[in-house]
Amino acid sequence: MAKVLMKGNEALAEAAIQAGCRHYFGYPITPQNEVTAYMAKRMPEVGGVFLQAESEVSAINMVYGAGGAGARVMTSTSSPGLSLMQEGISYLAGAQVPCVIVNIMRGGPGLGDIQGAQGDYFQSTKGGGHGDYKLIVLAPSTIQEMADLVQEAFDIADEYRNPVVILGDGMLGQMMEPVDFENVKKTKRNLPEKTWATTGRGNREHRNVINSLYIDPPVLEKHNYVLFEKYKRAEQNEVRYEMVNCDDAEVILVAYGTMARVAKNVMNIARREGHKVGLIRPISLWPFPKEPFKKTVDQVKGYLVVEMSMGQMVEDVQLATECKKPVHFYGRPAGMIPEPSVMLEKIKQIAGGAR
Amino acid sequence: MAKVIFNEDLCKGCELCVNACPKKIIEMDMSKINVKGYYPATVKSENMDKCIGCAFCAMMCPDTVITVIK
Amino acid sequence: MAVVFEKTKGLTDVPFSYCPGCTHGIIHRLVAEAMEELGVLDKAIGVASVGCSVFAYEFFNCDMQQAAHGRAPAVATGIKRVHPDKVVFTYQGDGDLAAIGTAEIVHAAARGENITVIFVNNANYGMTGGQMAPTTLIGQETLTTPYGRKAEVNGYPIRMSEMLSTLEGVAYIERTAVYDVKHVIQAKKAIKNAFLAQIQKKGFSMIEVLSTCPTNWGMTPVEALKWVKDQMEPYYPLGVYKNTLEEVK
Numbered sequence: 001m002a003k004v005l006m007k008g009n010e011a012l013a014e015a016a017i018q019a020g021c022r023h024y025f026g027y028p029i030t031p032q033n034e035v036t037a038y039m040a041k042r043m044p045e046v047g048g049v050f051l052q053a054e055s056e057v058s059a060i061n062m063v064y065g066a067g068g069a070g071a072r073v074m075t076s077t078s079s080p081g082l083s084l085m086q087e088g089i090s091y092l093a094g095a096q097v098p099c100v101i102v103n104i105m106r107g108g109p110g111l112g113d114i115q116g117a118q119g120d121y122f123q124s125t126k127g128g129g130h131g132d133y134k135l136i137v138l139a140p141s142t143i144q145e146m147a148d149l150v151q152e153a154f155d156i157a158d159e160y161r162n163p164v165v166i167l168g169d170g171m172l173g174q175m176m177e178p179v180d181f182e183n184v185k186k187t188k189r190n191l192p193e194k195t196w197a198t199t200g201r202g203n204r205e206h207r208n209v210i211n212s213l214y215i216d217p218p219v220l221e222k223h224n225y226v227l228f229e230k231y232k233r234a235e236q237n238e239v240r241y242e243m244v245n246c247d248d249a250e251v252i253l254v255a256y257g258t259m260a261r262v263a264k265n266v267m268n269i270a271r272r273e274g275h276k277v278g279l280i281r282p283i284s285l286w287p288f289p290k291e292p293f294k295k296t297v298d299q300v301k302g303y304l305v306v307e308m309s310m311g312q313m314v315e316d317v318q319l320a321t322e323c324k325k326p327v328h329f330y331g332r333p334a335g336m337i338p339e340p341s342v343m344l345e346k347i348k349q350i351a352g353g354a355r
Numbered sequence: 356m357a358k359v360i361f362n363e364d365l366c367k368g369c370e371l372c373v374n375a376c377p378k379k380i381i382e383m384d385m386s387k388i389n390v391k392g393y394y395p396a397t398v399k400s401e402n403m404d405k406c407i408g409c410a411f412c413a414m415m416c417p418d419t420v421i422t423v424i425k
Numbered sequence: 426m427a428v429v430f431e432k433t434k435g436l437t438d439v440p441f442s443y444c445p446g447c448t449h450g451i452i453h454r455l456v457a458e459a460m461e462e463l464g465v466l467d468k469a470i471g472v473a474s475v476g477c478s479v480f481a482y483e484f485f486n487c488d489m490q491q492a493a494h495g496r497a498p499a500v501a502t503g504i505k506r507v508h509p510d511k512v513v514f515t516y517q518g519d520g521d522l523a524a525i526g527t528a529e530i531v532h533a534a535a536r537g538e539n540i541t542v543i544f545v546n547n548a549n550y551g552m553t554g555g556q557m558a559p560t561t562l563i564g565q566e567t568l569t570t571p572y573g574r575k576a577e578v579n580g581y582p583i584r585m586s587e588m589l590s591t592l593e594g595v596a597y598i599e600r601t602a603v604y605d606v607k608h609v610i611q612a613k614k615a616i617k618n619a620f621l622a623q624i625q626k627k628g629f630s631m632i633e634v635l636s637t638c639p640t641n642w643g644m645t646p647v648e649a650l651k652w653v654k655d656q657m658e659p660y661y662p663l664g665v666y667k668n669t670l671e672e673v674k
Binding site: 023025049051053054055057058059061062063064065066067068069070071073087088091095198199200201202203207208209210211212213215 | 437466467468469470472479480482486487488489490491492493496499500501502503504505506507508511512528529531532
């Protein structure tokens with residue numbers, strides 16, 4: 001199908017199906033309910049399975065079973081739901097089960113509200129579950145990009161045998177934009193066959209076991225190193241970001257997802273007013289893109305990190321710049337949108353050498 | 356004539372077989388300790404002819420120690 | 426001389442990790458024998474839970490997955506939905522199934538999920554040292570009911586077989602025990618029936634097996650068998666609670 005106007009939640013569901021996902025387990029939670037409704041309609045059409053679980057705890061464990069059995073499998077939820085999934089996610093990483101997990105973030109903490117927000121950055125990038133593990137976390141800022149990244153996510157998950165998180169927010173989930181599913185620009189990968197999956201032995205010589213229990217510490221230690229070999233590879237190959245107008249920039253805005261759209265407009269306004277402003281937009285939140293900061297830290301007067309939260313990605317920017325230059329922050333939680341006028345004001349202060 | 360074979364190193368000395376044997380010919384072999392440190396279950400050779408091959412012992416054994424032939 | 430009884434091919438050669446006399450070992454063997462005799466070993470995918478039987482994935486000679494505590498029915502659901510023609514089973518204790526995993530087992534049964542659940546009820550949390558479980562009897566002393574379980578503090582033991590058998594999606598539920606040879610034989614028949622219910626695509630099947638815990642009950646293995654018969658069975662009556670099988674072998 002050529003370009004079609006679609007709601008974010010539905011576009012990400014269709015993208016999963018286009019990527020060959022035939023198993024989806026979910027649970028109702030605003031603002032991602034359109035994903036489950038869409039999957040409930042579409043999966044039967046493609047001979048797939050849509051199952052509404054009794055809780056997010058159960059849903060993520062169904063994903064574990066299906067992924068361990070060799071299927072391309074997905075779940076989607078929103079912030080509180082992802083909190084319930086954290087134990088399952090640690091098991092998925094520990095047992096090396098590939099899957100795609102979508103978080104359409106909303107205001108928090110606690111029950112919070114249902115507007116789009118970005119308060120779960122740490123939860124997904126710093127490991128919300130127990131133990132040393134990483135999740136590859138991708139943050140789209142348009143519906144087209146969400147659809148592309150979902151398709152990419154399934155390949156990444158299979159290549160690294162690890163969960164991949166798509167970190168969207170309520171706005172991206174609810175708004176409509178044209179989407180073209182056909183010529184998806186995906187990285188060429190030769191994905192290994194899933195010889196490890198529990199498909200029933202048949203006449204296979206060895207038994208396949210999906211497991212994260214290694215009761216003998218030296219064996220579990222070795223297992224951790226195996227996982228971190230994969231993460232090192234991901235840090236080399238899966239970093240994604242966008243840089244706009246950074247060549248001569250004195251002040252660089254740093255924002256991801258929906259917030260990057262607002263930041264881009266503010267950058268254009270500031271440019272028109274004669275300020276040399278650029279934008280760094282991380283797309284992979286883990287592995288976090290350090291490269292664009294290394295390239296720009298010497299030339300800028302400072303960075304302005306803008307998030308729909310009380311400030312989480314700002315810490316990664318400080319780490320990436322090693323605080324060589326001031327890293328300012330402006331954010332608003334709870335689904336409130338940071339004001340462009342305030343952003344412009346801060347840019348002027350930084351350009352004027354504010355410490 | 357039936358015979359009971361004990362894979363002694365798997366035995367944990369729980370005596371469920373002793374309890375289950377209708378002919379009461381199984382006992383714990385106090386003359387040795389197996390690799391796990393237990394007295395393994397056994398049937399003294401002079402009692403083996405009383406075995407009727409019912410396999411009650413094997414069915415009650417939690418550790419697949421016993422093989423019965425007849 | 427013909428072999429009357431030998432170890433089933435349904436078990437690997439990894440020795441069991443259970444305490445001396447623990448009847449987990451018997452139940453494992455019965456499940457393995459049932460799968461071997463039904464000729465489904467090569468189609469079986471099992472899900473181990475968390476508790477004393479957490480190493481079950483090393484004992485059953487088929488593809489296995491290790492589930493988080495209480496989540497085995499959900500993991501099994503995920504597997505079965507990917508491989509509807511395979512024989513999927515879970516092996517769970519009472520803490521796993523009747524406490525933290527209550528939602529998962531109730532909804533797997535309510536969905537009529539075509540899986541077989543082996544539910545081992547030994548009236549306490551064995552692995553962690555003998556705490557009270559939802560199946561601990563009134564008055565029973567455990568690590569966390571040192572003065573005996575009191576209903577006014579910890580409520581009443583749950584009869585899972587009766588409770589789940591009220592759900593439409595259930596095809597076969599039987600409660601059995603393994604405290605003597607007669608009951609071991611009956612338990613094996615029950616387990617085979619449960620697998621048959623799955624093979625005949627009738628829906629959800631579960632076999633509850635009253636089991637011993639000599640170490641945490643503070644008894645010899647033989648005394649523990651007697652305790653199951655004298656104390657547990659009166660509260661947990663044995664029998665078939667639901668059966669929609671075409672013909673029972």
